[in-house]
Amino acid sequence: MRTFSIAITGKGGTGKTTVSALLVRALVDAGETPVLAVDADPNSNLNEALGIELHETLGYMREGTFRESIPPGMTRNAYIELCFRRAIVEEKGFDLVAMGRPEGSGCYCFANDLLKTCMTLLGRDYRFIVIDNEAGMEHLSRGTIGIPDILIIVSDPGVRGMKTAARIHDLARSLGLSSVPVLLVLNRFKGSTADSLIPEPALFIPEDPAIEKAELSGMPVGSLKEGSPARVAVERLAGIIRSMARERQRT
Ligand SMILES: Nc1ncnc2c1ncn2[C@@H]1O[C@H](COP(=O)(O)OP(=O)(O)OP(=O)(O)O)[C@@H](O)[C@H]1O
Numbered sequence: 001m002r003t004f005s006i007a008i009t010g011k012g013g014t015g016k017t018t019v020s021a022l023l024v025r026a027l028v029d030a031g032e033t034p035v036l037a038v039d040a041d042p043n044s045n046l047n048e049a050l051g052i053e054l055h056e057t058l059g060y061m062r063e064g065t066f067r068e069s070i071p072p073g074m075t076r077n078a079y080i081e082l083c084f085r086r087a088i089v090e091e092k093g094f095d096l097v098a099m100g101r102p103e104g105s106g107c108y109c110f111a112n113d114l115l116k117t118c119m120t121l122l123g124r125d126y127r128f129i130v131i132d133n134e135a136g137m138e139h140l141s142r143g144t145i146g147i148p149d150i151l152i153i154v155s156d157p158g159v160r161g162m163k164t165a166a167r168i169h170d171l172a173r174s175l176g177l178s179s180v181p182v183l184l185v186l187n188r189f190k191g192s193t194a195d196s197l198i199p200e201p202a203l204f205i206p207e208d209p210a211i212e213k214a215e216l217s218g219m220p221v222g223s224l225k226e227g228s229p230a231r232v233a234v235e236r237l238a239g240i241i242r243s244m245a246r247e248r249q250r251t
Pocket residue numbers: 010011012013014015016017018019041134135187188189205206207208209211212215221230
């Protein structure tokens with residue numbers, strides 16, 4: 001099966017990381033393994049949402065490493081691949097790699113390049129890639145995460161949230177991503193929404209008190225109990241994505 005990549009975007013604090021973590025778990029539970037979870041937010045916290053400790057990030061890697069420390073007899077590409085594999089945390093059914101924050105200059109170019117190379121080099125080994133993005137469209141506009149197979153825009157169900165979601169959608173189109181299917185996810189739904197603004201298709205994730213409880217007790221939100229409303233909704237989302245991946249396989 002060809003790798004199917006899912007980019008989770010949206011404005012700040014709408015639930016991108018929560019949805020990413022629950023989606024990774026849902027895909028793994030459905031047997032769609034292996035999954036690669038990519039934390040493309042320099043303020044990495046997808047690992048916490050998944051209950052994993054991070055040892056290394058791509059941003060931590062130094063540019064010089066790739067020029068000066070190549071072991072004798074090894075090609076540069078093989079060495080880069082080895083470094084990437086070291087940055088990957090392996091879990092049951094999925095792996096996680098985090099972009100992290102570059103040290104020193106504060107320039108993200110090298111970290112962005114690493115993320116791009118890492119996904120190109122290692123991405124093929126996975127059935128699904130779930131990319132948790134920072135707020136905004138940085139990675140999509142720079143092409144860091146390539147062209148995803150689906151763009152998920154997470155929004156709150158209010159008017160402002162949905163207007164932002166519509167802007168992200170327009171921006172994606174203007175970046176030449178018109179062929180990429182977009183799914184709007186309205187998170188923290190409490191029973192009402194700015195109906196007139198909802199574009200089709202949209203999926204609702206209810207406000208789930210179990211998420212706050214998990215956060216307060218330091219439990220990973222990705223491991224919500226079975227039957228918990230947000231988990232059930234994301235399982236539905238995983239079902240939609242799996243059908244799309246199967247459909248694409250046929251074409
Ligand atoms: N369905 C939900 N029910 C209850 N709380 C939620 C739900 N979804 C997310 N939250 C809470 O909302 C807050 C923001 O979620 P999250 O960190 O996933 O957003 P984000 O979009 O990744 O934020 P950032 O832009 O900072 O990366 C968190 O405290 C999270 O626990």
